Amino acid sequence: MAVLYLDHAASAPADARVAAAMAECLTDPQSAGNAVADHGFGRRARERIEQARAEVAGLIAAPADSVLFTSGATESVNLALLGAVRATTSPARHVITSRTEHRAGLGACAQLEREGVAVTYLTPARDGRIQAQDVLAAVRADTVLVSLMLVNNETGVRQELGGLGSELQARKILLHLDAAQGAGRVPMDVTALGADLMSLSAHKIHGPTGVGALYVRRRPRPALAPLAHGGGQEGGLRPGTPATHQIVGMGRAYALAAELFAGESARLFELTERLWRGIAPLGGIHRNGHPTQRAPHILNVSVEGVDGESLIAGLDALAVSSGAACGAGSDQGSYVLRAMGHDPQLARASLRLSLGRGSTFEEVDAAIGIIAAEVRRLRALAPRVQLG
C-alpha cells in the first residue's frame, strides 16, 4: 500500500538537488580534507562550508559570519539557551518562554531550572499566539533571555513579535527564536525580528538530517558558553570537525528555499486551505491555531467523536502526526493544544497534516477522501448516545 506522506513538519524528504550536491561533495577528492587543515584539500572543504554559510545566512537576511553549524535545531536551541544563560555572571537569572515550545526548548529550560535558573512559562491565547505585551509583563530585573518558537511545530502558528526584539534589546535581554519550522516557510529577517539568537534546521526544508545552524547576532554579540570543548571550530562554540557534506546539503536546501520561497509558500498555503475545505464539511472538525497567522505548510485539526489513537491507526494510508502519538504513553494528548486551552479529548483526537515541496493537489484530494472515510467509519462505530 502506498502511503501518502503528510508529515513534512517532522522531516521533509531531501530535495534531489540537495542529495546531488551532497553526493558531489562526498565524492570530490579535492574536498576530502578536514576543513581546518591548511593544505588545498582543507581549503576546498572550507570554501564549500563558507559558501553554505552564506546560503543559510541569505535566507534569514543575516551576515554569513553570524551563522554557526550544529548537528541540528535541538543542539542549536540547547546551545542558545544553556550557552547564553551559563555565560551570564549574575547569580540570579530568569528566562521567559512559552508552554507551547518544542521539547528541545522545554528540555533546555528544565535543565536550566535544575541549575537554579527561574523560568516563566507563558500561556498562549486559544489561537496559539503569544502577545508581546505578555512577554514584557513577565520581564523581571534578572531576566536574561526570552526564547520563543517563531512557528509552532504542531499548529504552525506564527508569532507576530512586533517590536518585542527592540523592547528586549533596550532592556539588555536576549531574544532567541526557534525557527526550525519557520525557515523557508515564512519571511525572515533577523534584524527586523530583533533576534539575538536563532535556531535553524536543515531537514525541515528538504535538507539532510544531522545538521542545523545557530544564528548569533554579530553586534552586540551575545556571550555564549559552549556545550562541548575541544577544537576551536565555529568560533569555539561548536568544536569538532565540520561535516562538510552535511553542511553543503544544508546550504543547498536554504538556497533552494530562498529561490522557491514565493511560489512555494503560496502553493502550500493553497494546498492546506484545500485540505481544510475538504475535511471541514464532515462537521465536528476544529481547526487548531490561528487560521491565517500561520506557516503555510501545516494544518492542525481536532476531530470530534473519535478516539485519537484509533483515528491515527485507521489512517495508515497517510503518514501524519497526531496529538495522541505526541502524548505516547499518556492519555493526555498534545501538550501544545492543552496549553492553548483545548479540551483534552480533542487534544488527543488531533492530526497535524504538513505538506512539502512534493505535495500535490491530487495527494491532498486523496488524503481528504481517506480522512473522511475513516472519520465516518469510526463515528458510525461509536455509541449513539453520548455517555457521561
Add this chain to the structure above:
Amino acid sequence: LPQKSAASGRWRPGFSLAEPLSAPAQDLFRRTPRAGHGGPGWARGAALDPLTGAELCWHWRVSEGTIAAAQYAVRGCPYLIAAAALAAERLEGQPAASPRLDLAALARAIGAPAEKLGRLFVIEDAMQAAAASQRPARS
C-alpha cells in the same frame, strides 16, 4: 517499502508513522465483526472511562436466558475496538444474567501490550451493566 512516485520520480517512505498494531488487532480493528447498535427488544449495557473518554455499549439479543447475538458500539483506542469484537464472539452462547469474560485472555489474543489492559475495563463494566438488566429485580 519505499515507493517511487511515477509523476515526480521522488521516493516516498513506504511506512506509516503510526504505532503498528499487532496483526490480530489490526484485522479486528479494520473489520469490526459484530459491530452494531442492536435492535428492538435487545438488552443493553454501557460503560464509560472518564479518563480516556472510551465508551462501549453492548447490545444483546437474548433468547431463553442466553446471549444469542452480541453487538457492540464503541469509541476508544484500536485495541479496545479489537477486543470488543473478540469479546462479542465469546459472549454469544453465554448466560445473559451471568456472562464471563477473561480480559487478560482477550488482551493476549489480540496481542495488546500490557499497558493497554486498563483500556479494556469498559468491556467488562458494560457487560456487567447489560447482565444486570437480565437479572430479576429484587423487591
